[in-house]
Amino acid sequence: MRLSHIAWNLAGLSLPLAVAAVTVPNLVNKLGDERFGLLALAWGLIGYAGALDLGIGRALTQMVARLRGENNWSAIPDSLATAERITLVAGLVGCVLIIIAALLGAGAFVGAKHTSSGEVRGAMLLLAIALPAQAMSATYRGLNEAYLNFKGISLVRVVLGIVNFGGPYLVALYTTQLPWLVATLVVSRLLALFVYKWLALACFDREPSIERNGTYSGAVARSLFTFGGWFTVSSVVSPILMQADRFMIASTLSAAAVTIYVLPYELVVQSLILVGAVSSVIFPNLSWLIQEKPDQWEGYFRRWLLIVAVLMLLACVILASILPTLLPFWIKKNLSPQSVLVGQILCIGVFANAIGSMFYALIHAKGRSDLTAKLHMTELPIYVGVLFLLLGKFGVVGAAWAWVWRMVLDAVALALIGRGRR
Numbered sequence: 001m002r003l004s005h006i007a008w009n010l011a012g013l014s015l016p017l018a019v020a021a022v023t024v025p026n027l028v029n030k031l032g033d034e035r036f037g038l039l040a041l042a043w044g045l046i047g048y049a050g051a052l053d054l055g056i057g058r059a060l061t062q063m064v065a066r067l068r069g070e071n072n073w074s075a076i077p078d079s080l081a082t083a084e085r086i087t088l089v090a091g092l093v094g095c096v097l098i099i100i101a102a103l104l105g106a107g108a109f110v111g112a113k114h115t116s117s118g119e120v121r122g123a124m125l126l127l128a129i130a131l132p133a134q135a136m137s138a139t140y141r142g143l144n145e146a147y148l149n150f151k152g153i154s155l156v157r158v159v160l161g162i163v164n165f166g167g168p169y170l171v172a173l174y175t176t177q178l179p180w181l182v183a184t185l186v187v188s189r190l191l192a193l194f195v196y197k198w199l200a201l202a203c204f205d206r207e208p209s210i211e212r213n214g215t216y217s218g219a220v221a222r223s224l225f226t227f228g229g230w231f232t233v234s235s236v237v238s239p240i241l242m243q244a245d246r247f248m249i250a251s252t253l254s255a256a257a258v259t260i261y262v263l264p265y266e267l268v269v270q271s272l273i274l275v276g277a278v279s280s281v282i283f284p285n286l287s288w289l290i291q292e293k294p295d296q297w298e299g300y301f302r303r304w305l306l307i308v309a310v311l312m313l314l315a316c317v318i319l320a321s322i323l324p325t326l327l328p329f330w331i332k333k334n335l336s337p338q339s340v341l342v343g344q345i346l347c348i349g350v351f352a353n354a355i356g357s358m359f360y361a362l363i364h365a366k367g368r369s370d371l372t373a374k375l376h377m378t379e380l381p382i383y384v385g386v387l388f389l390l391l392g393k394f395g396v397v398g399a400a401w402a403w404v405w406r407m408v409l410d411a412v413a414l415a416l417i418g419r420g421r422r
Contacts, residue, residue: 019162020266023169025331028259030172031181037250037258039168040266042123042182044246046130046189056083057142058364059224064146065284077214080200082221083139091132098128122179130186133193140196146284147203156195163188237376241383241406245391245399248384252391260336261396264327264343268350271315275354278308282358286365297365305358312354320347338396345400349407356411359418371417379406 028036060083067075102124105117144153167184204211246265250258282304289297319326323343328335363372383406390398 020165023165027169031176033256033259035176037256038178039181040258040262045127046185056086056224057138060142061146061284062287064143065287077211078217079220080143081214082216085216087135087139091135094131095128119178123182126179126182126186130189133189137193137196140200143200152199156192160188160192237380245403248387249399260339261342264339268343268346271350275308275357283361283365290365301362308354308358312351316347316351320344342396342400349404352407352411356414359414362418375413
């Protein structure tokens with residue numbers, strides 16, 4: 001694995017954080033806790049839309065990496081064409097469901113007291129447009145990862161990340177209306193879709209014998225769903241696990257309380273960019289090694305697991321220590337004292353999540369997405385129950401402990417599964 005691949009991934013994940021560091025405090029002050037909390041929910045919903053690719057993007061990465069290892073170039077265009085159709089249909093279904101939910105008044109459940117229902121409904125309708133684009137982008141990104149085109153992916157991520165935070169900030173200079181803020185997120189996702197597709201098709205130019213135009217194949221679809229079907233379950237359940245805390249805080253407490261929780265959460269969780277940079281690179285490499293050189297993958301995986309564990313332990317200890325100074329310096333105004341404690345608690349879960357993410361990549365590289373899906377299905381009702389109880393008793397601090405508990409359980413389970421399967 002080239003360090004340049006990790007470097008490009010790291011740049012793609014970290015540079016937008018510099019924009020977030022500048023814009024988020026100003027957004028909080030400009031919008032107020034409630035409107036910023038609603039914007040945070042929009043970020044969460046549009047992030048959840050990635051699950052609508054039904055795991056096909058991840059399955060496509062594994063399939064194309066295997067086909068390249070077998071020098072079976074002619075099968076790759078059909079794989080992409082099949083994945084395109086599946087994710088387009090799934091994205092459109094998600095779009096229709098959000099539109100129906102918005103028109104039926106689902107926005108009333110977010111606990112907004114000072115934002116009109118019309119604004120919330122308008123924002124939801126705009127977000128619905130972004131769902132097909134987000135789903136299909138995951139597929140094109142999957143093909144790029146199979147070709148190890150992390151430079152191209154990272155450049156798109158940089159621009160997308162900058163617009164994700166910078167877009168609402170620029171709009172907030174003129175209006176605080178929620179639909180206009182959300183519109184920047186939608187436009188950026190549509191543009192990202194076209195760029196990801198262009199990069200994916202450009203990968204074919206590396207192989208002169210490949211035709212760009214593939215056709216849908218039922219056999220390929222079944223093969224994708226063999227891996228992606230279970231990953232679909234995981235893709236649907238995992239974002240619910242990741243986003244349940246902020247939505248339950250909004251419905252149980254208030255949209256303003258989401259800000260108290262989300263500010264430290266977003267700051268602390270961003271330290272996982274290192275893990276994301278490594279795991280997305282080792283996944284196609286592990287998929288290839290397990291198939292082609294089964295005697296080499298274990299040493300390769302252990303080496304990178306140790307590197308990630310040491311670096312993330314240091315990062316989490318340092319972050320928890322400086323958070324009482326860093327968070328007030330970052331936000332400056334209207335910071336709840338609870339936010340610092342929430343952030344320090346979440347540092348424990350971040351370290352556990354780092355370890356779990358590495359074993360998650362290993363299990364999927366072995367083609368056993370069913371195991372992670374079953375684990376997430378088991379975790380979901382337990383986590384929601386614990387979250388509900390702790391949130392009701394301890395507020396946002398209880399939500400933080402519930403998240404930590406899930407991360408630790410998840411990491412232990414993934415490590416046992418990853419080590420126990422060949």
